[in-house]
Amino acid sequence: MGQSADQQPDVDSRPYHHGALRSQLLAAGLELVKAEGVGALSLRRLAREAGVSSGAPYHHFADRAELIAAIVVDGHELLFTRLETARAVSSDAVAALRELLVAYASFAVDHSAHLRVMLRPELAEPDAHPEVTSAGARPIELLRSIVQAAQDEGAVAPGDPEPMVHLIWSLAVGYVTLWLDGPVEARCAALGTTADDMIRQVASTVEELLRRPRT
CATH class of the missing domain: 1.10.10.60 (Homeodomain-like)
Known part of the structure; x- marks a missing residue:
């Protein structure tokens, strides 16, 4: 029978490179x-x-799925560090939500290959590699904690934080997906701006909406 692309081959005579x-x-x-x-x-x-x-x-x-799992975990660790830094430099929770959107976009540009793999976690076979799910949960939990802080500050309505978590999460992922796939850059060019400037304007608009007094 033929050998699959990622089936472990017979050991050959070429040397194994240790180290890095x-x-x-x-x-x-x-x-x-x-x-x-x-x-x-x-x-x-x-x-x-x-x-x-x-x-x-x-x-x-061991196989392709384990390779993909390693890339996903590495990407989420890089993303979490960037988001945590964004929160640390923010004056309050609403500012942190603004900076998280900007930080997520900048991560996507700097680590576009990571992000493309991170958006396909099923390829890592998460049932066999639970570290993928754990790593992916950390940025979401960070976002959730900031939304809850915004609730404590009165900027977000009390109650279940998940709708706002999903709103910010969807906005971040949706924007960078459109950016990496091209439509955002084309539209921004037509508008005489850049995708980087636009996400900052979008994030500032979110902040402005959250800072408006709730009726």
Whole structure:
């Protein structure tokens, strides 16, 4: 029978590169995603890109799903750090929500390959890799805590915070998806602005709406 692209091959005579191979493979995977999309990821392809034996990646990743899981977890850690920094420099919870939107967009631009994989968590087989779900929950929990702080400050109506959490989350993900796929940049260019400036204006509009007295 034929061998699948990510079935572990027989050990060959080429040397296994120790040391920083795991990080090299992750970096090669992200470059592939950036150039060709998530579908290009395979352990055999990464071995070729890294210049190692076809069996070497299996010292670090059991299969493609484990590779994708590692990229997703790494991406969420990078995102969480950026969002936490945005909250830390904000004067109050409403300002933090504004800065979270801007920070999410800047993360998407700086780490577009990470984000494209993060938006496909099912490829990581989360039942087999629960760390994917845990990592993805951290940014959402951070957002939830800020929404609850905004409720305490009176800017967001009391009660279930989830509708506002989903509103901000959907706005962030929707905007960067349109940005990375092209429509936002094209529209902003037609308007004489940039996608970066526009997300700042969008975030400021959200802040302005939240700061208006509730009737």
